[in-house]
Amino acid sequence: xxxxxxxxxxxxxxxxxxxxxxxxxxxxxxxxxxxxxxxxxxxxxxxxxxxxxxxxxxxxxxxxxxxxxxxxxxxxxxxxxxxxxxxxxxxxxxxxxxxxxxxxxxxxxxxxxxxxxxxxxxxxxxxxxxxxxxxxxxxxxxxxxxxxxxxxxxxxxxxxxxxxxxxxxxxxxxxxxxxxxxxxxxxxxxxxxxxxxxxxxxxxxxxxxxxxxxxxxxxxxxx
Numbered sequence: 001x002x003x004x005x006x007x008x009x010x011x012x013x014x015x016x017x018x019x020x021x022x023x024x025x026x027x028x029x030x031x032x033x034x035x036x037x038x039x040x041x042x043x044x045x046x047x048x049x050x051x052x053x054x055x056x057x058x059x060x061x062x063x064x065x066x067x068x069x070x071x072x073x074x075x076x077x078x079x080x081x082x083x084x085x086x087x088x089x090x091x092x093x094x095x096x097x098x099x100x101x102x103x104x105x106x107x108x109x110x111x112x113x114x115x116x117x118x119x120x121x122x123x124x125x126x127x128x129x130x131x132x133x134x135x136x137x138x139x140x141x142x143x144x145x146x147x148x149x150x151x152x153x154x155x156x157x158x159x160x161x162x163x164x165x166x167x168x169x170x171x172x173x174x175x176x177x178x179x180x181x182x183x184x185x186x187x188x189x190x191x192x193x194x195x196x197x198x199x200x201x202x203x204x205x206x207x208x209x210x211x212x213x214x215x216x217x218x219x220x221x222x223x
Contacts, residue, residue, distance in 0.1 A: 007094045010165035011127045011134050015172045015188030016202030016216040019136050019160045022090055022102030022125035024063050027055040030223045037216035044080075045071040061090040067108065084108030084119075099128035117146035134162040136174070154179050160186070168192045172202075182208040196222035 013021040016035065025031045031050040036043065047068045052060050067084040071077060086106035094100040102125040110117045121142035128135050138158040144150050160174025169191055176184040188202025198220040206212045 005093060007100065007129075010129050011094065011100060011136075011162070013162060013172055013190065013200075014192065014198035014218055014220050015170075015190040015200030016204075016218050017160070017172050017174055017186050017188045017200075018138075018158050018176050018184070018204075019172065019174050019186075020088070020102075020104055020123060020125050020138050020158075021136065022088070022100050022104075022127050024052045024061050024088070024090055025050050026222060027052045027060040031220060032223070033218060033220045035216060035218050037214055039212070039214040041074060043073040045073075061093075063088040065106075081112035082108055082110040094127065094129055099126050101126055113148065115147035117144055117149045119144050129165050132164050134165045136160045136162070156181075172200075175207075182206040182210075182212075 008023045011021050012023045013019055016037075029052070033048045033050065035046040035048070047070070049066045049068070051064050053062060053064060054060055065086045065088070067086070069083055070080040072080055084106055086104055088102060088104045090100065090102040092098055092101040104123040104125060106121050108119045110119070119142060121140055123138055123140040126137040136159065140156045142154050142156070143152065156176065156178035158174055158176045160172060162170050162172045164170060170189070172186075172188045172190065174186050176186065184204050184206055186202060186204045188200050190198060190200040192198050198218070200218040200220075202216060204214045204216075
């Protein structure tokens with residue numbers, strides 16, 4: 001199969017959401033994503049660089065991402081003291097009978113404290129197109145290493161849908177369940193515009209008694 005397939009267009013997600021779509025970017029084409037979130041008077045801008053390292057099968061199914069220090073604004077503007085790298089690999093493309101199967105492994109180092117803390121997570125991703133919908137399942141295990149870190153293994157699950165799978169406009173809805181944290185419902189919209197530009201505003205709300213709301217937008221550009 002060609003890496004630049006219709007499946008990537010159908011199942012790719014640009015919106016402000018926790019869902020991971022398991023789809024690669026265009027081979028050897030750098031992509032810059034800016035995720036901007038606003039919650040309780042604080043604004044966070046997270047830049048991420050992505051690249052599919054090759055055009056051959058296997059390499060073009062991979063995506064290497066580098067998360068740069070985020071810009072934080074809460075009365076004053078500062079840079080977060082963390083950075084990360086991740087490797088996403090699509091092992092199986094949706095064939096009609098079998099779903100897309102992918103994995104994501106990420107490492108984030110937080111050096112804001114006296115000793116750096118390393119967070120490691122592994123995510124299994126399943127995506128399947130069902131007529132006018134795409135269904136997603138993400139299962140993640142994460143832990144931390146370092147002095148003062150929480151060394152426990154924390155599971156989380158995200159389940160969601162995208163409608164419609166084709167076209168320049170789509171809506172993504174999902175729910176995230178994580179051990180030790182409130183359940184979160186998310187709703188986002190994505191628009192694929194000209195000049196390889198994607199825009200995806202969205203909101204997330206905790207499903208506990210506080211009903212904390214986070215609003216944000218993702219802007220993605222291929223170069």
